[in-house]
Amino acid sequence: xxxxxxxxxxxxxxxxxxxxxxxxxxxxxxxxxxxxxxxxxxxxxxxxxxxxxxxxx
Numbered sequence: 133x134x135x136x137x138x139x140x141x142x143x144x145x146x147x148x149x150x151x152x153x154x155x156x157x158x159x160x161x162x163x164x165x166x167x168x169x170x171x172x173x174x175x176x177x178x179x180x181x182x183x184x185x186x187x188x189x
Contacts, residue, residue, distance in 0.1 A: 143185050150178040 140148075153175035161168030 143182060146178055146182045146185070150175055150182065153178060 157168050157171035160171055
């Protein structure tokens, strides 16, 4: 209840985006492998950003 209006941190936003991209990559890999691999590469870039932010802490 008290966290209702709490803003998300940059890391939390990136984690949500990473999760969505990985889901999309999995769905696309079943239909179009190249498109799935492209989404996976985007997700890896997001993961690298998350690791860089966590490393700065």
